[in-house]
Amino acid sequence: MSQAVIERERRTEAGEQTIQRVLDAAEERFAGEGFSGTSLRDIARDAGIRAPSLYNHFENKEALYAAVLERAFGPVLEILERFLSRGPDAYETPAMATDMLAVLADRPNRARLLLHEALSGNRHRNELLATWIERLFGSGLRAMGNSPGRHPWSKEELPLLLLAMNNVIAGYVAVAPAFEGMLVRDPLSPAALRRQERFLAKLWTLLWDEAPERRDSSERGRGTK
Amino acid sequence: MSQAVIERERRTEAGEQTIQRVLDAAEERFAGEGFSGTSLRDIARDAGIRAPSLYNHFENKEALYAAVLERAFGPVLEILERFLSRGPDAYETPAMATDMLAVLADRPNRARLLLHEALSGNRHRNELLATWIERLFGSGLRAMGNSPGRHPWSKEELPLLLLAMNNVIAGYVAVAPAFEGMLVRDPLSPAALRRQERFLAKLWTLLWDEAPERRDSSERGRGTK
């Protein structure tokens, strides 16, 4: 169980379910309106309880927020480690992009929470988020820097490329729903995600292959819809 | 003067200056903490006045927020029109990317405000923002759709590409400062912006040119600008 949750000697199953419902509601609210824009009474109402009952499970609002981040980004850290263990040029393969898209799209609130923290200048200085970002970017940079020069990018450009890749993937998950219908309809539906997945794979080959042969790569016939 | 500002028969110069100070302070606060995370007393304090005095210039908090968006995105609309008047393939030229970067970096709060609205699902349904996005994406899509297939992108992929491009540019301005020192140090400094500008130009040629050799100065179609 999360560290940010109040420890109990014996926890009821009903209490366990309440915690999960509260975390679900809080994650959705925090992802949409940010920390200060979310009220505990709203979270409690969404979870089917009253605000004071929240204090049976979380010390305060900050602890609840930390628990949300912990649940959201903790599992991703393991996935990230698996990514990085693939080898020094893992970032250059399209699988890196599509897998990351799958991880974020599986729980879009992750990307939204991350963006909220970025916009506020990481005001809460969450430890988990910091290590997550350090892994994602720090390890990524180190891996990319050791990669041989099959790609057209200089060592100076790699950080910018890493940031751009992140913004493309996370931006699609977090921002596209706001432009619903204008660019993509129902961006998080399985069909739309498959489309974005193919798009990312194509993007990756364009960005990482120095001498590409693009004539054959694009399968124009999209039979499934 | 903005529509969201209370109309006066004769406005004092001191009042005019106050309005600008309030808009500056409000823009910064809204960009960082969002609408509901920002208090009028904070804005007033930053502007050197007290909260009730705000109501001499703005009807309420929503109107102040609208005025901030108006001042932030109004001028961009004109710039956008100039972009689109460059021709049907304006989006494919690196100048489109670098100019857009310059516009956003000139006032980074624009990108941050936009992201806040996107994250909250455009909760305020600001008219100016809606028309701005419609112009940016709608007109862009129409222009790109009419462009001949010199680029490797199918008509179905163009919306995804447009969204990705937007996320790369706006993301750099709004998100990079949060990762200060990890990927880019002082991302909005002139030197860093020149670096990002060069990076975007390179990215554009990789994304839009099907063949490695770039077409030179043969501006097809309308060369007026």
Next chain:
DNA sequence: GTTGCTAACGAACGATAGTTCGTATGAGCC
């Protein structure tokens, strides 16, 4: 049955939110 803990609640606290009101000051115009 008693005890002890969990988990919920209503009531209420102080703080702060957006907002209103009455008033004072001062600049601009006749």
Next chain:
DNA sequence: GGCTCATACGAACTATCGTTCGTTAGCAAC
């Protein structure tokens, strides 16, 4: 000099905020 209006303020309103407290119902262990 008077008049008017723009602008700022303190005080105070209601609503809501995060939070505390006392209490109660229910379950588990002895």
